[in-house]
Amino acid sequence: MSNIHTLQKIFPAGFDNGYGSLKLLVDGNDIVRVPSYISTADMEDVPGRVIFNGSAYTVGESAFRTGYHFDRNTDNNENKVNNALLTLLGALAHLPQRRAWHLKLVVSLHDVGLAEELKQVLNGEYQPILAGKLSDVKIEILKVVPEGMGALFGHQLPKKLTVLDFGNGTTLYSRYNQGKREVHTPYPIGVEVLIDDISQKMKHLNGGKVGDASKIRYCLEIGHTKYSRDMDIKDVYTACLKDWYEKYLKKVVNLTLDAKHQGDEIWAIGGGCLLPGFKKLLEKNGFHILDNPVEANAFGLLEMAKAIMNKNPTSTFGR
Incomplete structure (x- = not known):
């Protein structure tokens, strides 16, 4: 420094x-x-x-x-x-x-x-x-x-590029050609949607009460599913992640995979990349996850x- x-x-x-x-x-x-x-x-x-x-x-x-x-x-x-x-x-x-x-x-x-x-x-x-x-x-x-544009600054961009930014409130789909942006579409299906679903579906673990969204986000950001000292929400998280992907993200991920088929490199940024288990899924689909995707x-x-x-x-x- x-x-x-x-x-x-x-x-x-x-x-x-x-x-x-x-x-x-x-x-x-x-x-x-x-x-x-x-x-x-x-x-x-x-x-x-x-x-x-x-x-x-x-x-x-x-x-x-x-x-x-x-x-x-x-x-x-x-x-x-x-x-x-x-x-x-x-x-x-x-x-x-x-x-x-x-x-x-x-x-x-x-x-x-x-x-x-x-x-x-x-x-x-x-x-x-x-x-x-x-x-x-x-x-x-x-x-x-x-x-998300800041994350690309200073990078040698491929001729054709599609970027997904998995944020808290939105998932952003952007396409670039020769470094110029052609498409920039925000979808209101960010990580918050997943967290809300988890908070509702963990009631049986939480004495019938809705989970605290802030506490759920906190443990996921750290990279685990321990909601509290004595409560692990791993099973609920895994089921909700699957639902979130199938109901909301699949469409925009498929758009990105279509772009890959058309010759684009596909990159991912945003805090959602680091959700437990999600990074592996993205990499399996051919996404390049930028270093430090949250702060890039x-x-x-x-x-x-x-x-x-x-x-x-x-x-x-x-x-």
């Missing part, structure tokens, strides 16, 4: 405000990857704690640990835009404290038709208290790109921000 100069104030950054987890990568810092939860519960100055415009809230792991949340990105399609400033400040509140941040951001969004709205929400100058310390934060959006998009977004700044070092605020 490069040592950043203490006087540095302007930072290129990539922001992936995902349905299930948000990823913020600021140049010279470790990536922040935390659940997309916002809690208004009273807390001390934990990572993710923000006081802003007279309100206090916490973003990320600590919000999950309270046991209840007032908002999740995945609860509403518009939350990725409406909550973007809250979640971005919450992500910054996980990084070492700085008196001033000027972020030049490239952001990914499932629907780039909402790019102007997202810019209106994010662009500006703010004075939040981040994890107990006052900070001047200036945010400048350099570019809004379709979700954020790393590419940062590289895009650096490239834009190098090309146009005098970019002005609000452009």
Whole structure:
């Protein structure tokens, strides 16, 4: 990790405000990857704690640990835009404290038709208290790109390529020809659909109660099926994964396999790739799974921000 100069104030950054987890990568810092939860519960100055415009809230792991949340990105399609400033400040509140941040951001969004709205929400100058310390934060959006595009940045792309991005809220199907995108279709059949199904079908293990979606996601992200110390949901998970695939994913996977038949290479990204047992199924079907499929998009977004700044070092605020 490069040592950043203490006087540095302007930072290129990539922001992936995902349905299930948000990823913020600021140049010279470790990536922040935390659940997309916002809690208004009273807390001390934990990572993710923000006081802003007279309100206090916490973003990320600590919000999950309270046991209840007032908002999740995945609860509403518009939350990725409406909550973007809250979640971005919450992500910054996980990084070492700085008196001033000027972020030049490239952001990914499932629907780039909402790019102007997202810019209106994010662009500006703010004075939040981040994890107990006052900070001047200036945010400048350099570019809004379709979700998953960051993961391809810097890769030598094959002439014909089809990419499936298995996200929490959506599964994105994209086709590229000579590096130009031809198709970008979001299907509302992300991992959340699978998690909801598991929560309903595990009642017999859980004293007749619906399972907690956050706890299910947490164990699956770690790569196992232990819902709690004394409850393994492996059988329920296996049955639900099969259902999810047959009912929802088969169509889009078959589209991708048709593209392979037409000479495309097929790649997979997104957190869904890492679901227990799912990666093997994808690889068996000929998918190339990108390294670090969960965070690859954020790393590419940062590289895009650096490239834009190098090309146009005098970019002005609000452009």
